[in-house]
Amino acid sequence: MDKIVDIVRAIGEPTRLRILVLLARGELAAGEMSTVLNQSQPRVSRHLKLLAEAGLLERRPEGAWVFFRLKTDGSVGRIIRAILDEVDKDDSILLRDLERLAQVQVQREELARAYFETAADEWHALRRLHQPEALVEARLVEAVAGENFGLHIDLGSGTGRMIELFAPQARRAEGVDSSRKMLALARARLDDTGSGQASVRQADILGLPYEDNCADLVTIHQVLHYLPEPQAAIKEAARILKPGGTLLIADFAPHAFEELRQVHAHRRLGFPDHEVTNWCEQFGLVVDAVEHIAPEAGQSGLAVTLWKAQLPPNRPAAVTTKQLESRITS
Incomplete structure (x- = not known):
């Protein structure tokens, strides 16, 4: 019971629920989520810390960046999926987040493509x-x-x-x-x-x-x-x-x-x-x-x-x- 209460308490905040929706689309760096959520990186990092402490996220520091992904196995994964299944896919805030996420992904691809084109020689x-x-x-x-x-x-x-x-x-x-x-x-x-x-x-x-x-x-x-x-x-x-x-x-x-x-x-x-x-x-x-x-x-x-x-x-x-x-x- 205590574990379930901790998980639900960690998710029970709008920004943290938005983070879970984003990470359901794949791994993201803290800075990228700050851009998508249109919030300061310290504020987003605090939300990520709480989610990670509740066992909902895997945290991977790498150089100057920190990447996060959803836990998908065990009871934690089942609880996350159950909650995300109930999220309104037409919610205006979430739709806006996903639009910004698509822009971030396009920027990633353009950066890599530009590098390959200039570095090919x-x-x-x-x-x-x-x-x-x-x-x-x-x-x-x-x-x-x-x-x-x-x-x-x-x-x-x-x-x-x-x-x-x-x-x-x-x-x-x-x-x-x-x-x-x-x-x-x-x-x-x-x-x-x-x-x-x-x-x-x-x-x-x-x-x-x-x-x-x-x-x-x-x-x-x-x-x-x-x-x-x-x-x-x-x-x-x-x-x-x-x-x-x-x-x-x-x-x-x-x-x-x-x-x-x-x-x-x-x-x-x-x-x-x-x-x-x-x-x-x-x-x-x-x-x-x-x-x-x-x-x-x-x-x-x-x-x-x-x-x-x-x-x-x-x-x-x-x-x-x-x-x-x-x-x-x-």
Whole structure:
């Protein structure tokens, strides 16, 4: 009883209820919520603190930012869902909040898109500065050594390096990216390498234009840290994988280089092992291996983590879109 009373008391204030409605749409930073709610950040932070203390929110400090997401499991998750189900979807205040939220999301996308368009020409130099690139690529290839794939799909393909890297093992490959300039560079690269069975296309990696259970290999290389909802990309990867298919993820380990967010549009400053592993498992994947790769002695750069996961071959071809959507919202 005490727990339920604490939860209801925490929610029982208009601004805090508005916060729950917003976070039901996905993870947000404290500053973003301040913009959406049109309130000062100290005031919003106080409301967030009370909600977090009541166990309704997960709080994730990262550099100079703090991100929040709703608790979705157990009795807390059930209570939150029950309350949100009763919220009037036509309430004028909530509609205004959602309009501002859409504007914030558009600004996020425009910032990332502008960065990619301006940085495309120096993409390779940036990659070499930020990580032990050759070693990461070698480990990715080793992770699936001796395997052959009918269809390889690379999410956030950039200049097409992952397609090129796995070309000897894939009968056909497609890369997906939202930047026209990146796609042009990728097409030029694939033309130069003679990868006749490879192509790239413009699409949203969070809403892929592929049927369920179509890919044998999916790669997500240094993409998740740009996304406001990185688990949504893993959800899509799991959806399009065939039973027995493989997902390879490479991204930064946690770090404190705030400049990457400010200058290079990084949304996340790396990922702890368990976070990506939990996302994979949430969508029916089994994580086979996690490996850490640090720069060699005397070299600068950030540590990188590799995750290898598979969709179990004995699962019915039925990690369907509807099932995955229910998992991400439940």
